[in-house]
Amino acid sequence: MKWVGKIAFYFLVTLIVFYAVFPFYWAVVTSLKNGADLFKVEWIPTSPTLVNYRSILTTDSFLQSVLNSVLVAGATSLFALLIAILSSYSLSRVRFRGRSLVLLTILSVSMFPQIAVLSGMFELIRWLGLYNTLSGLTFCYMALVLPFTVWVMRGFMKSIPKELEEAAILDGCGPTRIVFQVFFPLMKPALATTGLLAFIAAWNEFLFALTFTLSSDKRTVPVAIAMLSGGSQFELPWGNIMAASVIVTLPLIGLVLIFQKHIVSGLTSGAVKG
Amino acid sequence: MASVVLRNIAKKFGKVEIVHDLSLVVESNALTVFVGPSGCGKSTILRCIAGLEEVSSGDVFIDNVRVNDVVPFKRGVGMVFQSYALYPHMNVYENMRFGLLSLGLPKAEIHARIEKAAEILALTPYLQRKPKQLSGGQRQRVAMGRALVRQPKVFLFDEPLSNLDAALRTKMRVEIARLRKSLGATAIYVTHDQVEAMTLADKIVVLRAGRIEQQGSPLDVYHNPVNRFVASFLGSPAMNFVPGRLRSGGAKSAQLEFQKGNPLEFSTNASFQSGTEVEFGIRPEHLTINPDLRGQLQGKVFAVEKLGDQALVHLMLDRANDSQAETTVVARLPWDMKCEVDTDLSLGFDPDRCHLFESHGTRLESSFH
Numbered sequence: 001m002k003w004v005g006k007i008a009f010y011f012l013v014t015l016i017v018f019y020a021v022f023p024f025y026w027a028v029v030t031s032l033k034n035g036a037d038l039f040k041v042e043w044i045p046t047s048p049t050l051v052n053y054r055s056i057l058t059t060d061s062f063l064q065s066v067l068n069s070v071l072v073a074g075a076t077s078l079f080a081l082l083i084a085i086l087s088s089y090s091l092s093r094v095r096f097r098g099r100s101l102v103l104l105t106i107l108s109v110s111m112f113p114q115i116a117v118l119s120g121m122f123e124l125i126r127w128l129g130l131y132n133t134l135s136g137l138t139f140c141y142m143a144l145v146l147p148f149t150v151w152v153m154r155g156f157m158k159s160i161p162k163e164l165e166e167a168a169i170l171d172g173c174g175p176t177r178i179v180f181q182v183f184f185p186l187m188k189p190a191l192a193t194t195g196l197l198a199f200i201a202a203w204n205e206f207l208f209a210l211t212f213t214l215s216s217d218k219r220t221v222p223v224a225i226a227m228l229s230g231g232s233q234f235e236l237p238w239g240n241i242m243a244a245s246v247i248v249t250l251p252l253i254g255l256v257l258i259f260q261k262h263i264v265s266g267l268t269s270g271a272v273k274g
Numbered sequence: 275m276a277s278v279v280l281r282n283i284a285k286k287f288g289k290v291e292i293v294h295d296l297s298l299v300v301e302s303n304a305l306t307v308f309v310g311p312s313g314c315g316k317s318t319i320l321r322c323i324a325g326l327e328e329v330s331s332g333d334v335f336i337d338n339v340r341v342n343d344v345v346p347f348k349r350g351v352g353m354v355f356q357s358y359a360l361y362p363h364m365n366v367y368e369n370m371r372f373g374l375l376s377l378g379l380p381k382a383e384i385h386a387r388i389e390k391a392a393e394i395l396a397l398t399p400y401l402q403r404k405p406k407q408l409s410g411g412q413r414q415r416v417a418m419g420r421a422l423v424r425q426p427k428v429f430l431f432d433e434p435l436s437n438l439d440a441a442l443r444t445k446m447r448v449e450i451a452r453l454r455k456s457l458g459a460t461a462i463y464v465t466h467d468q469v470e471a472m473t474l475a476d477k478i479v480v481l482r483a484g485r486i487e488q489q490g491s492p493l494d495v496y497h498n499p500v501n502r503f504v505a506s507f508l509g510s511p512a513m514n515f516v517p518g519r520l521r522s523g524g525a526k527s528a529q530l531e532f533q534k535g536n537p538l539e540f541s542t543n544a545s546f547q548s549g550t551e552v553e554f555g556i557r558p559e560h561l562t563i564n565p566d567l568r569g570q571l572q573g574k575v576f577a578v579e580k581l582g583d584q585a586l587v588h589l590m591l592d593r594a595n596d597s598q599a600e601t602t603v604v605a606r607l608p609w610d611m612k613c614e615v616d617t618d619l620s621l622g623f624d625p626d627r628c629h630l631f632e633s634h635g636t637r638l639e640s641s642f643h
Contacts, residue, residue: 163355166359
């Protein structure tokens with residue numbers, strides 16, 4: 001009877017992989033087709049062509065928006081990590097009145113749907129003079145990603161043994177040195193994971209990017225793709241859209257592959273009894 | 275010369291007071307052991323000395339300087355944690371150097387100190403290794419090295435051997451004793467292991483529920499416990515306690531009745547009422563099979579543990595009447611002792627070896643004759 005379970009297991013695995021990968025596969029297939037081929041159902045394109053990639057990569061505004069996305073997502077994850085590591089230290093290690101209230105507030109912020117804060121955020125952005133700027137977008141994305149980065153980092157920091165901090169105190173470290181010289185190196189796996197999640201969140205974000213930017217040179221990739229238009233208003237350039245989608249997915253896959261070994265690692269082994 | 279002085283310190287966590295109005299003098303160039311059951315506050319006191327906890331009231335002095343408001347780093351203490359608490363991302367050399375960097379010493383001095391500590395602790399071949407590449411004993415030595423290089427006034431050990439296996443623990447125990455003697459350092463050592471306490475200590479401080487029960491040299495505390503708690507805490511197997519009753523027998527003398535049979539005569543300066551309930555304590559190693567001794571305990575063997583070098587014989591004492599509570603004693607007898615479970619046995623003891631405790635636990639000054 002063992003093999004029945006095994007077959008069921010692999011069937012389920014196949015199903016899940018298919019469900020997750022098929023849309024991307026379809027995008028790749030479509031991006032390699034041109035003209036009337038686009039509307040034929042085929043698993044492997046009979047006459048693959050790179051014409052869509054050529055056309056999208058020679059569009060200056062698209063390249064500009066890729067650069068914008070890199071800047072915004074990069075800055076967002078960098079600042080978010082910096083703020084999160086400091087706040088998670090105080091939220092996990094320093095006892096102060098109202099600590100759990102702060103934690104609950106942070107958690108509840110992440111419950112608001114984006115659309116609910118959109119108009120308020122718009123006013124704020126205007127008031128700060130950040131409308132139609134990349135720093136304005138970064139500022140908004142921080143509000144999106146900070147709640148979960150702080151929560152994840154706090155959980156990780158709590159798991160670092162207290163003795164390690166006390167040893168550092170006896171070695172003459174203040175909070176800053178404890179955070180950056182003792183905790184930081186131990187938290188690389190958490191930093192890689194949360195940093196990556198923050199990067200992906202900022203990279204994919206559409207609603208804020210659409211609302212808070214006006215000119216095409218300030219657009220990020222999701223908006224730029226949505227704005228791609230064909231020869232007439234009745235034509236959707238599917239080939240170009242799919243080629244663009246594939247291109248902007250690649251950096252994310254690359255990042256995940258690079259940080260993979262950090263994400264899967266137990267760096268704390270050896271700190272305490274083990 | 276006193277090295278660490280605690281004056282009337284108390285420590286509260288919220289409303290719960292863990293340490294009550296405790297005063298203690300820790301002599302320099304000696305190893306003082308805090309021993310007690312878990313929750314007695316021994317680690318808390320150590321952490322108060324280190325500065326990891328603030329005392330709620332009272333004063334802590336190190337080398338005659340009041341250190342209540344001094345940060346841990348400036349107190350001149352080196353601490354060794356139970357879990358080692360090594361920095362996992364640094365190698366052995368960097369682990370020892372980390373604290374020295376805060377002291378702002380010249381590079382050559384730092385290097386010399388680490389080299390010397392590594393040599394003393396036999397860590398020289400491992401300086402470039404990460405903690406996870408070391409064995410438990412080696413990690414423990416690195417933890418000591420980290421305290422050592424700072425040349426502290428006082429070493430603080432917080433149950434440093436609890437995480438090691440039995441064989442290694444014995445080895446490290448000797449190591450610590452040898453190291454401390456050769457350095458002539460002052461050290462405070464917290465443990466719940468009475469073997470560590472007995473073997474390492476120059477002075478032993480027995481704690482219970484945040485109070486000092488007794489302090490003194492290990493042998494003095496072992497042989498002259500001030501109360502039933504100290505008597506029962508030190509020694510393994512623990513001291514046997516047998517209920518008895520006192521009967522006045524003229525000036526400065528009394529009789530102790532227990533079980534049936536002949537009461538024991540003894541002299542005492544204490545005054546008591548005839549018929550006072552007491553307990554007398556006798557250590558397992560002081561019970562023998564010798565019918566000539568004045569004290570005799572009759573009972574039935576209910577378990578025999580052969581340890582190889584000795585046999586622990588558990589005896590259920592015969593009761594005078596059915597209303598009396600059941601009392602068991604354990605005797606440490608020679609290994610080749612012939613004795614069967616469920617047979618009757620009589621154990622003899624020298625009355626001079628036993629201690630009398632009043633019902634609230636205090637020891638009664640007495641001498642048997």
